[in-house]
Amino acid sequence: MKELFDYINKISPLSAETFTALQTTFQPLELAKGDFFIQSGVCAQQIGFLKSGVVRAFFLNQDGKEYTKQFFVGPCLVGAYSSLLTKQPTKIAQQALTDCVLLVANYKQLEKNYDNYHDLERLGRKIAEKYFLEKEQKEIEMGLLDADKRYIIMKEKFPAIESIVPQYYVASYLGITPTQLSRIRKKLKII
Amino acid sequence: MKELFDYINKISPLSAETFTALQTTFQPLELAKGDFFIQSGVCAQQIGFLKSGVVRAFFLNQDGKEYTKQFFVGPCLVGAYSSLLTKQPTKIAQQALTDCVLLVANYKQLEKNYDNYHDLERLGRKIAEKYFLEKEQKEIEMGLLDADKRYIIMKEKFPAIESIVPQYYVASYLGITPTQLSRIRKKLKII
DNA sequence: TAGATACATTTACATATGTTAATGTAACTA
DNA sequence: TAGTTACATTAACATATGTAAATGTATCTA
Numbered sequence: 460m461k462e463l464f465d466y467i468n469k470i471s472p473l474s475a476e477t478f479t480a481l482q483t484t485f486q487p488l489e490l491a492k493g494d495f496f497i498q499s500g501v502c503a504q505q506i507g508f509l510k511s512g513v514v515r516a517f518f519l520n521q522d523g524k525e526y527t528k529q530f531f532v533g534p535c536l537v538g539a540y541s542s543l544l545t546k547q548p549t550k551i552a553q554q555a556l557t558d559c560v561l562l563v564a565n566y567k568q569l570e571k572n573y574d575n576y577h578d579l580e581r582l583g584r585k586i587a588e589k590y591f592l593e594k595e596q597k598e599i600e601m602g603l604l605d606a607d608k609r610y611i612i613m614k615e616k617f618p619a620i621e622s623i624v625p626q627y628y629v630a631s632y633l634g635i636t637p638t639q640l641s642r643i644r645k646k647l648k649i650i
Numbered sequence: 651m652k653e654l655f656d657y658i659n660k661i662s663p664l665s666a667e668t669f670t671a672l673q674t675t676f677q678p679l680e681l682a683k684g685d686f687f688i689q690s691g692v693c694a695q696q697i698g699f700l701k702s703g704v705v706r707a708f709f710l711n712q713d714g715k716e717y718t719k720q721f722f723v724g725p726c727l728v729g730a731y732s733s734l735l736t737k738q739p740t741k742i743a744q745q746a747l748t749d750c751v752l753l754v755a756n757y758k759q760l761e762k763n764y765d766n767y768h769d770l771e772r773l774g775r776k777i778a779e780k781y782f783l784e785k786e787q788k789e790i791e792m793g794l795l796d797a798d799k800r801y802i803i804m805k806e807k808f809p810a811i812e813s814i815v816p817q818y819y820v821a822s823y824l825g826i827t828p829t830q831l832s833r834i835r836k837k838l839k840i841i
Numbered sequence: 842t843a844g845a846t847a848c849a850t851t852t853a854c855a856t857a858t859g860t861t862a863a864t865g866t867a868a869c870t871a
Numbered sequence: 872t873a874g875t876t877a878c879a880t881t882a883a884c885a886t887a888t889g890t891a892a893a894t895g896t897a898t899c900t901a
Contacts, residue, residue, distance in 0.1 A: 518790050526793040528786075541786055544779050550790075573775075577768045580775060584764075587778035588735050594785035595719075595732055599709050599741075601792040602717040602825040605887075626849060634793040639888050641850050796857075817879060830858050832880050 460485070463508045463562055466534050471585040477576040484569060485562040490514075490555040496537055499552040503542035505563045509533035512559030513623055517631065518551050527631040530620060533559070538566070540590060556624050606635045607643045651676070654699045654753055657725050662776040668767040675755040681705075681746040687728055690743040694733035696754045700724035703750030704814055708822065709742050718822040721811060724750070729757070731781065747815050797826045798834045 460482055467473060473481070488507065490496060496514060497503055514531040516539075528551060531537045542549035543566045573580045600609050610633055613620070621629060630640040651673055658664060664672070679698065681687060687705060688694055705722040707730075719742060722728045733740035734757045764771045791800050801824055804811070812820060821831040 518794060520794055524794060526790060528789065528793070541783055544783060573772070577771065580768065580771050581764070584771060584775035584778055587775055587782055591778055591782045591785060592732055592735060594782060594789055598719065598785055598789050598792065599717060601789065602719070603709065603711055603715060607887095625847085635887095636889060637849070638851085638890080642888085645850085798857095816877085826857095827859060828879070829860080829881085833858085836880085 460562070462510055462534055466508065466536075467582060470589065471578070471582040473578050473582060474576075477572075477578050480572055480576065481564075481569070481579070484564040486564070488561045488563045490559040490561065492555055492558050494555045494559075496553040496555065496559075496561075497539050497542075497549060499550060500548050502546060503539035503549050504565060504567070506536060506538035506540075506543060506566045506569065507564075508562040509535055509537045510560040510562065512561075513556040514553050514559060515556055515624065515628060515632075516551050516553045525631050526634065527628050530556075530617060530624065530628075530632065532617065532620075536586070537561070556628070601634060606633050606639060607646065609633050610640070610643050610647070651753070653701055653725055657699065657727075658773060661780065662769070662773040664769050664773060665767075668763075668769050671763055671767065672755075672760070672770070675759045676753040677755070679752045679754045681750040681752065683746055683749050685746045685750075687744040687746065687750075687752075688730050688733075688740060690741060691739050693737060694730035694740050695756060695758070697727060697729035697731075697734060697757045697760065698755075699753040700726055700728045701751040701753065703752075704747040705744050705750060706747055706815065706819060706823075707742050707744045708819075716822050717825060718819050721747075721808060721815065721819075721823065723808065723811075727777070728752070747819070792825060797824050797830060798837065800824050801831070801834050801838070 463485065464473075464478060467478075485508070490512070496507060497505075499519060509531055511533045513533070514537050515527050516529045516531065516537075517525050517527045519525050531553075537553060539549035539551055539553060541551070569579075573583060600612060604612075613629070613633065626640060627637040630637045633640065635643075654676065655664075655669060658669075676699070681703070687698060688696075690710060700722055702724045704724070705728050706718050707720045707722065707728075708716050708718045710716050722744075728744060730740035730742055730744060732742070760770075764774060791803060795803075804820070804824065817831060818828040821828045824831065826834075
């Protein structure tokens with residue numbers, strides 16, 4: 460539980476009282492490699508704190524084409540955030556790429572506490588703002604940069620990712636095919 | 651001021667008291683077509699409520715290439731949100747594409763009120779969450795869809811946009827060149 | 842060790858998109 | 872009205888990326 464406390468406090472500090480109220484709603488959970496934290500099509504109910512492991516969030520369209528939205532590398536929060544917010548079924552699935560250790564909580568229960576704990580509401584705001592900043596960054600990259608530049612940026616952000624996840628997931632994160640990623644890697648090696 | 655009140659209440663209702671406190675920080679502002687609400691490179695200080703008019707937010711990279719992140723069609727909020735959050739100079743400029751009527755407020759002053767008014771903090775959370783949802787949607791479109799599909803989606807979302815803004819801004823919103831947009835339009839007309 | 846499995850790379854060709862420059866078109870202006 | 876300005880379209884060619892299939896390369900397993 461200390462890891463969660465430390466992680467949260469870096470985003471927005473909570474009073475001891477608030478954290479105690481929060482604490483009781485979190486339960487331990489373990490995922491084996493390949494397990495889903497959440498499947499596409501269901502309404503998200505849980506938010507998770509990923510203590511260790513790697514999870515990928517991905518979108519699968521009607522043609523069977525996948526887009527890997529994000530890699531979560533613990534410690535961080537996981538969960539189908541947009542589904543939690545909208546109460547609609549999630550279009551984005553989240554799957555463990557390695558064995559994972561988590562703490563999970565029912566999001567509705569957390570939300571209820573917003574009324575009683577102003578500092579928790581602030582945490583909620585800070586988290587939403589943080590997520591917005593991340594999304595905006597990636598949006599700019601996708602709109603403005605070629606895949607090879609996006610690849611370089613990704614390697615700076617997650618230097619180890621290629622040794623953890625298969626190359627076709629990396630390609631899908633970049634919005635390209637494994638073939639094209641192969642070409643880019645080759646090109647960058649030569650340069 | 652009523653328009654602002656109505657707009658905000660749809661996102662998250664405020665008490666009369668909170669809204670009164672808020673109200674005093676907003677001042678009227680008019681922008682002529684072509685004016686900048688905020689220039690790239692400066693620290694954003696103001697958040698604006700766009701009563702009427704169209705503003706575009708865009709990113710300009712070192713090569714002089716532009717990416718139009720967003721069209722704001724009033725009534726809605728404008729402002730370099732990421733710069734307001736991070737207190738760093740904005741990389742994203744915002745420019746009036748038509749004459750605009752706004753109410754503007756100093757963001758720091760608003761932020762101060764977060765401490766005193768829980769419902770304002772909630773509004774801040776709801777706005778951040780709303781922005782996140784929009785960004786995530788666009789991210790998926792950019793990662794998964796061809797430009798012609800993105801064009802069709804954009805037309806559904808802003809049916810009038812092409813009659814308001816020049817075509818090269820639309821192209822830049824889609825992450826393509828005017829040339830390519832011209833081809834897509836032609837293709838879609840034939841089909 | 843031989844085969845199977847899972848993934849990565851390469852090849853050949855097709856399509857989407859970019860670049861540059863020419864041409865078209867409408868609205869404004871002297 | 873003729874020229875100018877601002878923008879859109881088109882043309883010709885180059886590059887980035889996709890698709891499908893073959894090949895390469897580890898690692899696992901019987």
